[in-house]
Amino acid sequence: MLFHPTELDGAFLIEPELRGDQRGFFARIFCEREFSAHGLVTEYVQANNSLTATPGTLRGLHYQLPPNAETKLVRCVRGSLWDCIVDLRPHSPTHGKWFGAELSADNRLMMYVPHGFxxxxxxxxxxxxxxxxxxxxxxxxxxxxxxxxxxxxxxxxPRRPVSLSEKDAGAPDFDPGYHWPESIA
Structure with a gap:
């Protein structure tokens, strides 16, 4: 795997290295040793799958507060989406900054989203x-x-959304009053 640091502290785009021949290819999308060598989370407790039928549908921006703050490893397995992360950690050198990238079934890129994003x-x-x-x-x-x-x-x-859930459409502006614990910040 190739680990490409983003402009946001601790966030990565991860590219599988394809090994192939005339039959197709093989690639690892997770390796505990390689993730650990980059200082990334190696234990996951849940795998989620979402299907969105309509182009231009926006899901987010979501996060969980500590002690339930999540690290995510996101991959698009069919079609394409523009994945976006925002650093909410107040003591981070990239606090308040965002990063986005196209994830698709074709490019096979994964977004590593740390706690506090x-x-x-x-x-x-x-x-x-x-x-x-x-x-x-x-x-x-x-x-x-x-x-x-x-x-x-x-x-x-990349475009204006045409569809949002009721919950996402009613989301408030960010409340800067919450202070992440130093272990996340």
Whole structure:
């Protein structure tokens, strides 16, 4: 695997190295040793799968507060989506910054999203399917949402969304009053 650091502290795009011949290819998408060597989370407790039928659907921006803050490893396994992360950690050198990248079944890239980041995606194709691993169980009492177009972050989405859930459409601007524990910040 190739680990490409993003502009955000601790976040990576991960590219599988394909080994192939006339039959097809083989690639690892997770290796405990390689993730550990890069200082990344190696234990995941849940695998999630989402299918979004309509292009231009936005899901997010979601995160969980400690002690249930999640690290995610996100991959698009069908179609394509634009994956976006925002660093919410107040003591991070990249606090308040965002990063986005296209993840697709064709490019096979994965986004590594550390604790303390909000995450969301905008589908670029019909029937976009995402698979992601998380290192914490879903805890509804810890879930928070940030408005996708919060002016504080000024995210440059590749297109305007045509569909959002009721929950995401009603998301508030980011509340800077929450202070992450130093272990996450």
């Amino acid at each position: 909000a995450h969301g995606f905008l589908t670029l194709s019909a029937d976009a399917e995402a698979l992601y691993l998380v290192d914490q169980f879903y805890a509804p009492e810890s879930e928070r949402i940030v408005r996708w177009d919060d002016p504080r972050f000024a995210i440059e989405w």
